[in-house]
Amino acid sequence: MDEHIERYKNIKKDSYEFINKKLSGFMKDVYPKETVFAAAKALGMTYGKKKFSVDSKEEILYIFDYAINEVEIAGKKIIQLYKEQVGLENEKEVEFSKAIENSYTSLFRIVNTSENKGLIFMKDLFGNGKNTRLTDIVMSQTTNSDMLIFTRIFSFEGMNISSGMHCAFPAKHENQLLREYMEFLKQQSLEDTQKQRFIFFYNAHKKAGIPSVY
Structure with a gap:
């Protein structure tokens, strides 16, 4: 193995x-x-x-x-x-x-996947587009470059995994999602927080998300 x-x-x-x-x-x-x-x-x-x-x-x-x-x-x-x-x-x-x-949530654009290695290569859309490599066997088999993923990252030495929670969206909705999120933040009394981010993407997934596979 x-x-x-x-x-x-x-x-x-x-x-x-x-x-x-x-x-x-x-x-x-x-x-x-x-x-x-x-x-x-x-x-x-x-x-x-x-x-x-x-x-x-x-x-x-x-x-x-x-x-x-x-x-x-x-x-x-x-x-x-x-x-x-x-x-x-x-x-x-x-x-x-x-x-x-030290965990954090973000919206990621799927760039590539490797089913054999259980890897997903992603761009962090709230982290100045930095590259993120996630290890997740199931997700590597069920996601592709036509998708966005909102998830929580747990970081270990040399490995990132998800908490198990994720919300998937069609990649074509990226600009709309980001625009709606910024409008959502304008209505809040506080600046961007992990709580607000979670609530927004949870509700967005209920409206227009891709069913998740666990």
């Missing part, structure tokens, strides 16, 4: 154990209203005071990605609260903690 692919699979396995089990479990058990419900509310999925509904399993990914990476409780995100109240057990968890804290 290719060493790059093997490392990717190990990172994804460790990610599931730490993020999907430990961190998400802590979040749901200790701060469900402040995180999960708050995320659903921000994304327009709530009704009443204590309930929210989703149209698909895919939307659960958006809720949890937003809850983990964007929601703040007294100025702290859930990874910071986890470190303070539970603690990190080993170097792998320290590595994932840093990746979560």
Whole structure:
């Protein structure tokens, strides 16, 4: 097996154990209203005071990605609260903690893909067009240069992976999306933030996105 692919699979396995089990479990058990419900509310999925509904399993990914990476409780995100109240057990968890804290979202233009190596070569449309190389086996098989991807990047030494959340759009909509996003920002009280960016592209995907494959 290719060493790059093997490392990717190990990172994804460790990610599931730490993020999907430990961190998400802590979040749901200790701060469900402040995180999960708050995320659903921000994304327009709530009704009443204590309930929210989703149209698909895919939307659960958006809720949890937003809850983990964007929601703040007294100025702290859930990874910071986890470190303070539970603690990190080993170097792998320290590595994932840093990746979560330094993660970012952006809209990317797909330039090329390599299915054999599980790679997607992209231009970061909010990062002055810098080149970004993403490792994602499924995405390398389901995306192409006719697409744009909004996703969250976790960076490790020598490798970028996505958080698992992504919104796909036809590449021909690039100028329109960027124009509408700038108009959206003009209506906000704050300048560009990761929260606002997430909400805009989530809603844009609901209106004119390409169904995602997970």
